[in-house]
Amino acid sequence: MKISAIHLYAIHLPLHVPFVVSYHSYDYMPSVIVKVETDEGIVGYGEAVADEHVTGESWEGVYQILKNTLAPVVMGKNPMEIEKLHDHMNKTIYGAPTAKAAIDIACFDIMGKKLQQPVYQLIGGRYHDEFPITHVLSIAEPEEMAVEAAAMVEQGYCSFKMKVGTNVSLDVKRIQAVRSKVGEEIAIRVDVNQGWKNSATALTALKQLQDCNLDWVEQPVVADDIDGMVEIKAKSVFPLMIDEGLKGPREMLEIIQKRAADKVNIKLMKCGGIYPAVKLAHQAELAGLECQIGSMVESSIGSAAGFHVAFSKKAITSVELTGPLKFSKDVGNLHYDVPFIRLTDKPGLGVDVNDEMMRELTVFHESVYLKEENV
Known part of the structure; x- marks a missing residue:
């Protein structure tokens, strides 16, 4: 062929x-x-x-x-x-x-x-039956984010990824507002997208959030500051996830050697596709690191590819591929059983x-x- x-x-x-x-x-x-x-x-x-x-x-x-x-x-x-x-x-x-x-x-x-065969059968076979879908909260005023979160809880969502990364005081208010609105049982993950820049600023924010019961904090410092992640991990009570700081096997090796994160966010767009993502997951598993398959807000095509990787690997314990849920029009038909994703056994990506x-x-x-x- x-x-x-x-x-x-x-x-x-x-x-x-x-x-x-x-x-x-x-x-x-x-x-x-x-x-x-x-x-x-x-x-x-x-x-x-x-x-x-x-x-x-x-x-x-x-x-x-x-x-x-x-x-x-x-x-x-x-x-x-x-x-x-x-x-x-x-x-x-x-x-x-x-x-x-x-x-x-x-x-x-x-x-x-x-x-x-579905793609997941080509890269290890199906391991997970389903994943809960995390609703992503875009940056807005604290009360707006809290109201949106409460509405999503009513729809069945049990976890949120909060986008923050502006100024620390307002970000703290955003996180506190959402936690207050949804209660203690709902999982909250905070994604800073490098916005707090350095470890000093990040630690200032995290100190004010100690009572907020966060699942993890994602990429609080600029991507290349692996040592900053090491410092935050040593001084903070929250688990740390690295995202923009992980692209390929070289960064993964440094993260492992320096114990710079508790969890890594693998994205197919960062590493080069399904095959490199599988390699990263294996590398992380050897070091005892949990993985997430993250999103660049892809259509049904790219999102399905990420899900196939996620469903095939024991070390991948969460997903955040919600692009198709955000689009008013999409080129494919990836189906979500909100608030879960369950892949079919259709061949290839399974997307028409x-x-x-x-x-x-x-x-x-x-x-x-x-x-x-x-x-």
């Missing part, structure tokens, strides 16, 4: 409401959908959702890398040979994990369809792509084909 064509669709995914984090406010999510065709007629879909603040990639840049750099190098290759494909991509361009993830995900979709919706959401698109002499 050979890759015979790659179609790129740069799309805008519309959100029900703006998504606000410490460094940006999104009115829609820019994404690149990759459709990979093979000479056997099997088609796979992948996705790239870039974040300049996390991997240094932009929506436009990812599109161009896929078109001009990665598509030509994987064209004519066997999508089943995933280790070799990653080697080709890594030798062709340094970094660019989000662009590589799109190719990787599409190839796994093809593999699953070829073998008539709506071509009409893809056309509606597409801003621009192009195709790359296998040249005749390579057939």
Whole structure:
């Protein structure tokens, strides 16, 4: 089997409401959908959702890398040979994990369809039956976040991820307001998205939150400050999760060696796709670290890919892939049994792509084909 064509669709995914984090406010999510065709007629879909603040990639840049750099190098290759494909991509361009993830995900979709198996059966088999879905609270005024949280509890949610990372005093009020509103039994995780910058500021905030019973605090300092995470972990009562500070195996090794976190947030867009994510999960498991599969707010395609990794690994104990729940329109049909996610046994990613919706959401698109002499 050979890759015979790659179609790129740069799309805008519309959100029900703006998504606000410490460094940006999104009115829609820019994404690149990759459709990979093979000479056997099997088609796979992948996705790239870039974040300049996390991997240094932009929506436009990812599109161009896929078109001009990665598509030509994987064209004519066997999508089943995933280790070799990653080697080709890594030798062709340094970094660019989000662009590589799109190719990787599409190839796994093809593999699953070829073998008539869901992707999770190709990477270890199903371990988890279901995961609870955590509702993500965008940054807003304390009372607004508290009211939203209370409404979501009424819908059955039992855990929240709070986005904070502005100034410490207001962030503390936000967290205290939500805890007061939902009571002590509801799980609250706090994601700072690097917003508190350094360990001194983070420790100031966490000292004021000691009575708030937080599950964990995620990435309070800038991504590269692994030593800052070490200091916070040593001086705080809360478990720490690292997100932006973990991209690939080198960062994972440093985190393990320095005991810089209690939990790691693996994202396919940060590490390069399903195959590298599985490697990171194994690396973490060897060190006794729990893992989460996190989100860049992908469509049904990218979210399904993350769920397949999560469902196959014992070390992955939580997920935060809620993109499709935030979109008013989506290109796929990933189904949530809110407040749970339970994957089907459909082959590949298990997602049907709506071509009409893809056309509606597409801003621009192009195709790359296998040249005749390579057939």
